[in-house]
Amino acid sequence: MSSTASPPAAPGPTATAALLVLADGTLLRGEAFGAIGTAVGEVVFNTGMTGYQEVMTDPSYSGQLVTFTYPELGNTGVNAADQEAPHPHVRGVIARELAPVASSWRAEGDLDQWLAGHGVVGIRGVDTRALVRHLREGGAINGAISSDGTTPQALLAAVRSAPSMEGLNLTAQVSTREPYTWSEPCGATFDTRLQDRPARPYRVVAIDFGIKRAILERLVAHGCSVTVLPADSSLEAVLRERPEGVFLSNGPGDPAAVSGGIALVKGLLEQPDLPLFGICMGHQILGLALGGRSFKLAYGHRGLNHPCGSPGQVEITSQNHGFAIEADSLPAERVRITHHNLNDHTVAALELLHQPVFGVQYHPEASPGPHDADHHFARFVALMAARR
Known part of the structure; x- marks a missing residue:
């Protein structure tokens, strides 16, 4: 050029x-x-x-x-x-x-x-x-x-x-400064008439690293009552809300620089039966809290047409991220990689073998994008239902 x-x-x-x-x-x-x-x-x-x-x-x-x-x-x-x-x-x-x-x-x-x-x-x-x-x-x-x-x-x-994106913690610029609750269901892009909604909503704490409104809407549509806390919240502040599950949101910048979020997730992982669900940066912070390493992608994954999957199953996904987790850095005795990005074989989703914890690199709320991956919200709810 x-x-x-x-x-x-x-x-x-x-x-x-x-x-x-x-x-x-x-x-x-x-x-x-x-x-x-x-x-x-x-x-x-x-x-x-x-x-x-x-x-x-x-x-x-x-x-x-x-x-x-x-x-x-x-x-x-x-x-x-x-x-x-x-x-x-x-x-x-x-x-x-x-x-x-x-x-x-x-x-x-x-x-x-x-x-x-x-x-x-x-x-x-x-x-x-x-x-x-x-x-x-x-x-x-x-x-x-x-x-x-x-x-x-x-x-x-x-x-x-100007500074490189690598090493930048931008979560403080976009995270809420005060806790708030969210009760609005999703708009017309999804069918909100989901079956088997609980009579009593599941109490979810969402850690706001830069959360999208559509994620909050999907959590509510799947039967959750959501309290959103700032990215720098302490473990004590999270547990004080008596959550039935904790959600780790998307966000900007380098996940390795979000030291407070990584420390928080390490503490949450010590609650053995507490369901955790991370999307995008939340997924990366989960991987880092498990001892993994992140790296900067050459030009990132940003679009609505990224195929991700496991043997026999493929989802077309919406993505927006510039970093990924190194597959070889995750502890195999504790973590299973469930999905790969089928374009470059980077880690697209993981789950813990002995705890109700999982994360996806892509955006199942699909705003914008395809709805293939919406089932991950139902999966999170199912983990909370089993715990309840």
């Missing part, structure tokens, strides 16, 4: 010019959308064909500039029901094209204006296909989007002085 690659089309006569600068010196030019300004972060890509608002509001994307491989954003506008958090968590958005008109009966606003209102910068008109190939071959890399007149030289200096 050329260090001065040109966009497919020059900015229009009334458009504000924007730059995308990568730490390796790559410079792309395009048009600004969203807020006017400069944002520095890790440049990654998402392969989903839908769900751009869910992606942008997912706390796991904190600190990142997200490239969308789908060629046009904004077609369906934005609406409050599709948000995974009260506001966007992406630091910037990179798009091939932006739809001039939002066309959906569900639309409550325009993507461009919504991003501008939340201070999120964007660049459109760049060759996203070439950019994604560059990231796929060279790996995720720090970069900057700028539309405020900052020079390419100044942007490159800022990008090269």
